[in-house]
Amino acid sequence: MMKKQVLSFLLTLMLLYTSCASATILPPSGVDEDFKAWTGLEATPAVVLCESLSVLNARGDQGGKKVDTLYYTGNDILVIESWDGYAKIHYSDGADLGWVRSDYLLMDPAWYVCDEDVQVYAYPDTMAPRVALLDKGAKLPILTQWDDGQSVNGWVCVSLRGAAGWIRKTPKDTVDETWFRPEMLADITGAVLQMGDNAVGSTDKAVLTELSRLLTNVEDQGGAMAGCPFTATLTLLLADGQKVEMLLATDSCCVYRVNDRDYAYARHLVSGDEGSPENTVLFSLFGMYPQLWVR
Numbered sequence: 001m002m003k004k005q006v007l008s009f010l011l012t013l014m015l016l017y018t019s020c021a022s023a024t025i026l027p028p029s030g031v032d033e034d035f036k037a038w039t040g041l042e043a044t045p046a047v048v049l050c051e052s053l054s055v056l057n058a059r060g061d062q063g064g065k066k067v068d069t070l071y072y073t074g075n076d077i078l079v080i081e082s083w084d085g086y087a088k089i090h091y092s093d094g095a096d097l098g099w100v101r102s103d104y105l106l107m108d109p110a111w112y113v114c115d116e117d118v119q120v121y122a123y124p125d126t127m128a129p130r131v132a133l134l135d136k137g138a139k140l141p142i143l144t145q146w147d148d149g150q151s152v153n154g155w156v157c158v159s160l161r162g163a164a165g166w167i168r169k170t171p172k173d174t175v176d177e178t179w180f181r182p183e184m185l186a187d188i189t190g191a192v193l194q195m196g197d198n199a200v201g202s203t204d205k206a207v208l209t210e211l212s213r214l215l216t217n218v219e220d221q222g223g224a225m226a227g228c229p230f231t232a233t234l235t236l237l238l239a240d241g242q243k244v245e246m247l248l249a250t251d252s253c254c255v256y257r258v259n260d261r262d263y264a265y266a267r268h269l270v271s272g273d274e275g276s277p278e279n280t281v282l283f284s285l286f287g288m289y290p291q292l293w294v295r
Contacts (some may be wrong), residue, residue, distance in 0.1 A: 022172045023118065025142070025156075026111040027242060030181050032078055035090070043078035043090060046105040047141045051162045053105075055098035059086045064099055072161050079107065109141035110240065112158050112167065120165035124155040131165045145169075145240050180258045184244065185215045190237035193286040195250065200286040207285050211236075214282050215256065217268040225262045228253050232283075232290070250290040252278045 035043045048070050056064030061084065070077065070091060079102075081088035087102040120132035124146060134140070140158040156167045188208045192201040202208065230247035234256065237243055247257040254266045254276050269277045283290055 022114075022116050022170050023167075024113045024115060024174055025242065026113060026139075027181070027184055028108040028110055030108065030183065035078055041080050043080045044108050046077045046079045046087070046089070046107050047109060047159065048072050048077065048104060049106050049159055049162065050104045053100050055089075055091070055096075055100055056086075057098060059083060059099050060101070061086075067098060068096065070100065077105070079105065106141055106143065106159065109143070109159075112140050112142050112156055114138045118167055120158070120160065120167055122165065124157075124166045124168075126168060128166070131163070132160055134167075180244065180261075182216050182218045182220075182263060184238065184242065185212055185236065187239040188212050188215075188236050189239050191286075192235045193232065193248075193283070193288060194235075195232040195283075195288055195290065198288065200288065202286060211282070211285060213268065214254075214266045215263075218263040218265045219267055221255070221262040221264060223262065224257065224260050225255065228255055228262075230257050248282070249279065254279045254281065 029045055031042050032045060035041065049072070051072055053070045054066045055068035055070055057067045058064035068091075076091070076093065077100075078090045079087045080090060082102055085102055086099050087105055088097070088099055090097055114134045114136050116136050118134045118138075119130055120134060121128040122131050140160070143157045143159055143164055146155045146157070154169045156169055157164055158167060188211055190201065190203050191208060191211060192199055194200075228249040229251055231250045232248040233245065234248055235243065235245045244258065249255040249257075253264070255262050255264050257263075264276060266277050266279075266281055269281065280289060
């Protein structure tokens with residue numbers, strides 16, 4: 001029975017992420033590292049949702065006056081502070097500083113990039129009125145994603161110049177994983193661990209919650225480490241529809257690898273110079289126990 005469940009789960013993942021994409025979904029980009037290196041400030045990218053948005057020289061409750069206007073198709077915005085309905089931003093490629101109403105911003109969204117022409121509907125139903133036809137190459141911020149419970153496809157709601165529209169997801173859609181960040185793993189809805197010929201899947205909420213804790217509490221190793229045997233594969237399905245595949249070290253090290261970059265995980269279980277817990281903290285969630293290291 002367990003083997004059938006694992007095969008069924010793997011099949012679902014394959015259906016969700018087949019090649020020949022009709023769209024590519026770009027995950028949120030996180031803190032702008034170039035801006036941080038330049039200014040020392042952590043700033044999060046944001047998108048204007050309305051047609052136009054006034055920029056003030058101070059918060060509105062402090063008597064701020066309009067000094068500029070941002071448009072839906074304007075320059076990138078970087079939010080460095082939020083306070084009581086207002087956001088302090090850098091805009092015009094970080095050159096200008098001001099305050100805007102944060103209600104009209106979408107913080108660090110994922111992006112829907114059309115790999116072919118795509119229909120947009122008024123609501124999540126293919127019988128709904130069509131409100132737009134997106135050309136190949138169009139890139140729009142994602143407001144939310146929804147699974148209708150009737151198929152593996154679901155829907156994506158995108159921002160359309162001050163309005164919104166729904167796009168039917170297809171098994172051909174792919175996720176660009178080059179922007180991987182451990183924070184993406186905060187909400188896992190399914191996982192399959194494969195080691196050798198053995199594969200075990202889980203959708204148990206308690207297991208996935210603990211798995212998220214282990215995988216998001218990490219130290220970035222800055223590249224690929226030498227010496228660790230990465231002979232296990234962990235495939236994760238996230239709540240927003242993304243799939244992440246990582247390699248796991250099968251010696252005693254708690255290390256996983258994504259896009260040739262290694263992350264030491266389960267760092268919340270240690271402090272100071274205590275080192276790292278053994279990776280049985282993860283493998284045991286799936287009833288597996290690597291025996292490749294010498295004690």
